[in-house]
Amino acid sequence: MAIVVLDFSMSLDGFVAGPNVSAKLPMGEDGMRLHEWLFAAEPNAVDAEAGRMMRETTGAVVLGRRTFDVGVEEWNDTPFPVPCFVVTHNPLEERIEKSGTFTFVNDLEHALHRAKAAAGEKHVRVMGVEVARQSLEAGFVDEIGIQLVPVLLGDGLRLFENLGTEHIELERESVLESPQVTHLRFRVVQER
């Protein structure tokens, strides 16, 4: 059965995008600092392997409508070459892109259900802060990957906010160091 995973590049102060995210600035102001490791001219072996694993293990994507609106021109395709399910109250017609499809679904649980069916043995990747938070809070997330970037941004969009006050216990699965980031993976051990 497909597991549900998140991966975010996060500053040490917890931001996964700069302030004022828009279609022109999908990562917010100065937020590209967080993805420098991804777009290095010559990525080192650890980062390259992390990127490769992310692509290879992704069997379906669930994303929010805001992430779709902000990202679709940038990607000029689906974000991964797999079926993508967009959670939205204002569904569009299904879109067939070069390497995948966007299907619009108006409920998170339903989107995850369809994504799991589509992912087969691979993972369902949740993209977008709002949908990631909702998935965490509802106990739908099995694994969290954080690429910890050694910077304090000071402002922006936090991933881990408004999660309610109950603890979510994690278990560290792995730590990998590259010159630019620290790759941390956690398994969610205590779902709500």
Added chain:
Amino acid sequence: MAIVVLDFSMSLDGFVAGPNVSAKLPMGEDGMRLHEWLFAAEPNAVDAEAGRMMRETTGAVVLGRRTFDVGVEEWNDTPFPVPCFVVTHNPLEERIEKSGTFTFVNDLEHALHRAKAAAGEKHVRVMGVEVARQSLEAGFVDEIGIQLVPVLLGDGLRLFENLGTEHIELERESVLESPQVTHLRFRVVQER
């Protein structure tokens, strides 16, 4: 010359204490989850070494008045066996404790100056969220240690908040894994 260091046990969602910190609950509600690794009945070698290094390298402490008020009964001494400088607008008389002294100083920069002189070749350790933030924002901090605890607390006191919007670039110095936490050390490379 003594360097200025911070060490905080922090949840993956950025909290260094639970909500409602008080003298009765110095770590806030449920905040002791963050210090479980410190008080394990049988600490593992990595955690024990981290604790030992923290004690051995500390030559002086700068702390806030709130941290003093909340901690002094708990410690029943100074927090480390070294000269401690409490930043406060309402100074008390110097207090001589079992293994160190509390000196009350009404300005952070002055406190750091005196602490550096007292620390000699060892480090000045800044304790307390408010004073740590002020020190970071003012560019006084040389090294940040984070003991990353695999839990999402959901609520509490953040260390990295209200730091202004200029980036503070860090460089990772070390990563050490213990079963309970991930010990991360960063050098501040871009002071303000």
